[in-house]
Amino acid sequence: MVQDDRLLEGEEPSGFQKLLGYRLVEWQEGRAVLELASEAIHTNRAGLVHGGVLTTLIDTACGFSATWCPFPGRVRRVLTLSLTTTFTGQARGGVLRATGLRRGGGRKIITCSGEILDAAGNLIAIGEGTYRYHGGSEHPEGVPLP
């Protein structure tokens, strides 16, 4: 498995990524996969993985799927316009795996879908997102890292 720090080379994970602890384990044009080893910090009042954790994984996997940038020292960014999540199962813990895929769109707007499987391969959630590129990020070469 490719390491997160290789995938995000040169770029620090976001504050929220560090807080939740998910890792980017696959990343290519139009596709990204995250993994999260879910723990007590991720649970809701009923002891299940919080819906907000699942929506975050879908949003993030979709966003990464639209921002693959193979050029060292450069990065692409999107802004989420809308996000939906349908909870198809219940996440009782273990490693969750979220896949985001770019499904359509044009030069500035991208549409994606995502899904989350638990460690046993059960489908936990599906979702859709619409994203807009930040200026400069429409192109594969993106913009320089800050």
Add this chain to the structure above:
Amino acid sequence: MVQDDRLLEGEEPSGFQKLLGYRLVEWQEGRAVLELASEAIHTNRAGLVHGGVLTTLIDTACGFSATWCPFPGRVRRVLTLSLTTTFTGQARGGVLRATGLRRGGGRKIITCSGEILDAAGNLIAIGEGTYRYHGGSEHPEGVPLP
């Protein structure tokens, strides 16, 4: 402002609530308000409040709006079936305020809407959720705290 620990009396905040740090500041039948003092831990790669933080606040505010329980030592629980969020603005930090309202549904299924304002009163996000009561939680008296 009513304190969170009064509102959730007898019940420990969830793991994810403690991790993110939002507080329940108003709670009544069909309505709940959360506040979050957003920080660097809540940000995405672009330095804005992560979409997953906003979806979490909407999901949680809506869920609380459906589970007010005025009976000491008792609690009500819902399961999120679906959640949508439309990002109407950008959250650049400060205190975010999320309101959830029950809008319809029946005995077992409840539908809610939510919105988030930033400290300046700008609308940051709107959302909708569909929820199902856990067994026993359909009634205002809910179930005993574990």
Add this chain to the structure above:
Amino acid sequence: MVQDDRLLEGEEPSGFQKLLGYRLVEWQEGRAVLELASEAIHTNRAGLVHGGVLTTLIDTACGFSATWCPFPGRVRRVLTLSLTTTFTGQARGGVLRATGLRRGGGRKIITCSGEILDAAGNLIAIGEGTYRYHGGSEHPEGVPLP
């Protein structure tokens, strides 16, 4: 009540509007209201108003709310990027009234919410939409009618 043909002056209703029979009864910057006298042609297999009728009304009311154009002979157009609908009640017939409101967005992208009431004032559905202006339609003066 202002007549539909006054509101859409110079512009023919769309094919789908004529098929369904809804009427634009209020239209101003950031807000539009449609009415539909629901009939047997609008029903699903269970005899209720079809969910697709309700999603159409929300999409259309929201789209009109973003395309008010007070200039004679000119028009504004949007493309729907995403749409959500939460069914808060059941529509058993009668006149349905759908309101669309612009809630946020920027120069090219607009976010809206909508809701539908039945003749008794019951809330039947709520929804959210994200829209993109066609070229030229970002401005209030829009583009010439074809």
Add this chain to the structure above:
Amino acid sequence: MVQDDRLLEGEEPSGFQKLLGYRLVEWQEGRAVLELASEAIHTNRAGLVHGGVLTTLIDTACGFSATWCPFPGRVRRVLTLSLTTTFTGQARGGVLRATGLRRGGGRKIITCSGEILDAAGNLIAIGEGTYRYHGGSEHPEGVPLP
């Protein structure tokens, strides 16, 4: 291709199905496919297939995917709780093909996803729906036709 009237044997198509003209062309447990030969009656003000047509097809294909009933003279029914649609492309006419799949859920609540392809195989829209069975329809044998 199996004929619509075979698939819906004994049951009249709904009023809205007859109005729009879509046909059920595949139907089995957990999966349904509809086709619509799009025409001028299905278009929006810009001359494209109206978003409401696409949301209707996704809602309907998903609903059928949850209500396959192999028992003659019997039928199953669902109520849509929520529906989302993300428009991944633009439908300029021709035959549209909508597929609905059941993705999860339990005894009373079902979650589905749908997608629409145009005649050239381009992805036009994706969507998700949450449904609740009417009483008696949880079971494959459903209820007697009225």
